[in-house]
Amino acid sequence: MIEEADELVFLPLGGSNxxxxxxxxxxxxxxxxxxxxxxxxxITFGDQTTPGVEVILPDPTFIxxxxxxxxxxxxxxxxxDHIGAVPxxxxxxxxxxxxxxxxxxxxxxxxxxxxxxxxxxxxTEVPLGGSFRLGPFEIDLITLTHSIPEPNGLAIxxxxxxxxxxxxxxxxxxxxxxxxxxxxxxxxxxxxGVLAMVCDSTNVFVEGEAGSEASVRETLASLIGGLKGRVAxxxxxxxxxxxxxxILAAEAAGRRVCLVGRxxxxxxxxxxxxxxLANIQPFVSDDEAGYFPPxxxxxxxxGSQGEPRAALSRMADGTHPHVSLGAGDACVFSSRIIPGNxxxxxxxxxxxxxxxxxxxxxxxxxxxxxxxxxCRDELRRMYQWARxxxxxxxxxxxxxxxxxxxxxxxxxxxxxxxxxxxxMIRLAPGRAMVxxxxxxGRLFVDAGIVTPENGQALRERRHAxxxxxxxxxxxxxxxxxxxxxxxxxxxxxxSAEDYSPEEIARDLAEEAERGLARLSxxxxxxxxxxxxxxxxTLKKAAFRLWKxxxxxxxxxxxx
Numbered sequence: 001m002i003e004e005a006d007e008l009v010f011l012p013l014g015g016s017n018x019x020x021x022x023x024x025x026x027x028x029x030x031x032x033x034x035x036x037x038x039x040x041x042x043i044t045f046g047d048q049t050t051p052g053v054e055v056i057l058p059d060p061t062f063i064x065x066x067x068x069x070x071x072x073x074x075x076x077x078x079x080x081d082h083i084g085a086v087p088x089x090x091x092x093x094x095x096x097x098x099x100x101x102x103x104x105x106x107x108x109x110x111x112x113x114x115x116x117x118x119x120x121x122x123x124t125e126v127p128l129g130g131s132f133r134l135g136p137f138e139i140d141l142i143t144l145t146h147s148i149p150e151p152n153g154l155a156i157x158x159x160x161x162x163x164x165x166x167x168x169x170x171x172x173x174x175x176x177x178x179x180x181x182x183x184x185x186x187x188x189x190x191x192x193g194v195l196a197m198v199c200d201s202t203n204v205f206v207e208g209e210a211g212s213e214a215s216v217r218e219t220l221a222s223l224i225g226g227l228k229g230r231v232a233x234x235x236x237x238x239x240x241x242x243x244x245x246x247i248l249a250a251e252a253a254g255r256r257v258c259l260v261g262r263x264x265x266x267x268x269x270x271x272x273x274x275x276x277l278a279n280i281q282p283f284v285s286d287d288e289a290g291y292f293p294p295x296x297x298x299x300x301x302x303g304s305q306g307e308p309r310a311a312l313s314r315m316a317d318g319t320h321p322h323v324s325l326g327a328g329d330a331c332v333f334s335s336r337i338i339p340g341n342x343x344x345x346x347x348x349x350x351x352x353x354x355x356x357x358x359x360x361x362x363x364x365x366x367x368x369x370x371x372x373x374x375c376r377d378e379l380r381r382m383y384q385w386a387r388x389x390x391x392x393x394x395x396x397x398x399x400x401x402x403x404x405x406x407x408x409x410x411x412x413x414x415x416x417x418x419x420x421x422x423x424m425i426r427l428a429p430g431r432a433m434v435x436x437x438x439x440x441g442r443l444f445v446d447a448g449i450v451t452p453e454n455g456q457a458l459r460e461r462r463h464a465x466x467x468x469x470x471x472x473x474x475x476x477x478x479x480x481x482x483x484x485x486x487x488x489x490x491x492x493x494x495s496a497e498d499y500s501p502e503e504i505a506r507d508l509a510e511e512a513e514r515g516l517a518r519l520s521x522x523x524x525x526x527x528x529x530x531x532x533x534x535x536x537t538l539k540k541a542a543f544r545l546w547k548x549x550x551x552x553x554x555x556x557x558x559x
Contacts, residue, residue: 004030008160008428010198013440014058016394016401016419019202019339020044020081021442023058024165024394027424028136028158035135036066038073038096039154039165043084046444047340051461055445057085058421059453060092062438067094071134076167077151078104078270079238087115088443088450097122099132101141103150106270128152129182142189143182145172147372148238149276153186160428161195164386168200168395170371171378174214176241177276183385190387196427197388201396201404202373209377211370217245219367220334223360224249229328230294231255232357234304234312235335237263239372240271242334243300247280250298256281258289260323261302261311286322299323304335306344316351327356334368376407383411390432391416392425460551468492468550470538472512475557480524483559486512486534494546504545511541527556 006029014023021044027034046053063070073096075083086098086108098121100108105125112118126132128150131140142153146168154165164186171181203210224231224246231250235242243264247257257280259265271277289297303310312331314320325331331352337345349359362369373395374382383391391408393401393416401418408416415432419425422440426433442453451457469492474485488508495501515537516530523529535552542550 004032005429006030006160007034007426007435008158008163008195009034009424009426009435010163010196010392010419011062011424011438012394012419012421013060013062013438014042014421015040015081016396016421016423017398018044018421019396019400021056021058021085022082022395023060023085024198025063026137026156026163028160034066034069035137036063036070037134037137037139037156038063038070038093040076040082040167041073041085041089042079042081043088044081048343049462050444050458051465053444053446053458055084055088057088057443057445057450059439059441059443060089062422062440064092067092067096070094070096071137072097072099074134074139074154075100075104075108076154076165077146077148078107079148079168082167083108083111087111087117088445090117090121095120095122097124099124099126099139101126101128101130101150101152103148103270103274106273107266110266110270128179140185142185143179144169145175145178145181146170147236147242149177149240149271149274155185155189162189162193163427164189164194164197164199164388166197166199166382168202168373169382170210170374171381172210172212174212176213176217176244177271186382186385190385194386194388196390196392196432197382197386198392198394199379199382199404200373201393201400203371203375204379204393204396204400204404204407206371206375207377208375210373210375213241213245213370215367216242216334216370217248219365220245220332221249221252223332223365223368224255224298225253227253227330227332228295229330230297230299230325231330231332232260232299232301232312232315232325233332233334234301235369236304237261237267237302240267240276243268243271244277244280246298246300246332246334247277250300251281253298255296255298256284256289256292258284258286258297258299258323260286260299260315260320264300264302264311286320290322294329303348304333304345305338305341306346306348308344313348316348316355325352325355325357329356330358330360332360332368333362336362336369336371379404379407380411383408383413389414390427392427392432393418464492464551467548468542470508470542470550470552471555472509472534472538472552473555473557474512474516474530474534475559476524476530477559478525480519480521482513482516484557485509486516488512488538493542493548493550508538508541511537527558530554530556
């Protein structure tokens with residue numbers, strides 16, 4: 001019997017063909033006996049197509065079946081799309097050991113504590129620039145810059161070659177928190193030989209460079225220094241450099257800072273745990289902030305993406321218990337619009353404007369935000385430094401990945417391949433190619449319960465949201481005679497001035513009665529037969545009236 005040779009494979013289960021929900025696997029060994037490491041385990045968020053679902057997880061079914069072969073879960077940084085799924089999926093991966101730098105580990109412990117998993121979790125803190133070994137994988141952390149403290153690239157060394165996994169990054173010569181990108185380490189990898197680079201594709205269509213946090217600090221200091229009244233500033237809570245910039249700008253303008261929003265408070269605590277946000281005045285609590293004059297306070301808020309329960313939305317709705325904004329006040333949005341959030345952000349900003357709040361956004365005031373992801377010039381520099389044999393774009397939609405492949409070929413990468421979630425790519429030996437396809441999908445967190453992506457509850461909710469609901473009740477005796485009803489109630493169905501909901505309900509009840517009259521005596525004593533006839537009759541009537549097929553719920557009372 002011929003023994004199978006060792007192989008090095010890359011398998012994305014999230015984050016390829018989409019932005020967010022990063023979940024990447026590296027496997028080493030023969031196909032029947034691979035050992036695995038997981039790089040990042042993140043979430044994405046629901047939208048208008050997933051009513052009632054706020055959190056979406058990658059489906060771990062494939063690696064769950066190989067959980068005994070997981071050597072470790074390595075987290076590149078603390079953004080939700082890289083660590084948010086850990087509390088949900090760690091038990092399904094048999095509590096595999098976790099590896100993270102101090103800032104990420106702090107936030108990870110908070111998440112696991114809330115989930116009741118902290119005592120069982122095995123977390124190893126790795127120092128910045130540190131190294132560790134997991135079976136055949138020797139991993140070196142490479143300092144990069146991004147929009148959160150302690151972002152790391154991974155140099156993953158194996159007997160079949162070295163992989164550079166960039167995670168999220170940009171090239172910021174003055175990141176304000178943390179060290180600049182470790183160009184020397186990446187160049188050294190390139191000199192020694194990089195088999196494959198698995199790289200961020202978010203801004204592949206954007207020419208130039210993302211820009212530096214230092215320039216944002218100058219712009220925001222000038223802007224905030226000239227504002228009157230109360231000031232609210234919204235940014236991503238994870239961007240500690242931006243938080244510090246806004247705090248320093250407020251203090252320079254004679255304002256104290258109040259943190260509003262749970263994640264903002266949590267991120268400040270995480271930052272202080274690693275020595276950041278050290279030289280600022282104590283924060284003012286939100287119940288104390290109301291006693292300050294308008295020119296003496298700045299509210300640093302969550303909710304820049306229009307999240308309905310975030311601090312800024314509650315302020316715009318007038319439902320926050322301590323903080324209010326009105327005429328003469330200002331709100332600074334120091335963030336970008338994440339695709340898919342356009343409607344929510346526009347609605348939020350319209351509500352604030354209606355209160356008389358002056359808005360300052362990136363579109364109107366360039367320079368108050370810069371991206372945390374590399375633009376094309378930065379990608380070119382990374383390819384010049386690392387010189388990978390194989391380019392594997394990730395962290396992007398399909399169009400991003402294909403454009404990244406074209407850029408990599410322009411940069412003389414000998415091979416380039418754009419994966420889809422579930423594509424198992426053999427990196428070595430031989431040419432890079434897809435050698436297998438495994439299940440890769442999504443799990444929805446619905447009311448705290450993890451459900452399949454196309455579960456019955458969400459299908460019914462979507463159907464009802466588009467088509468409406470008809471509720472029918474009828475009383476029938478044991479011999480199949482109608483004693484009361486049918487009584488019809490409509491939910492979410494359109495009406496007109498000359499055709500009221502009451503008239504619609506009456507006409508539908510008559511339709512249901514005619515449908516019941518067509519049933520035989522034997523069928524009228526069967527609840528199932530009655531329900532089927534009423535549903536079929538009313539759906540036909542609803543389609544005739546509205547071109548809709550509503551959910552029909554029939555209650556049969558036997559007397």
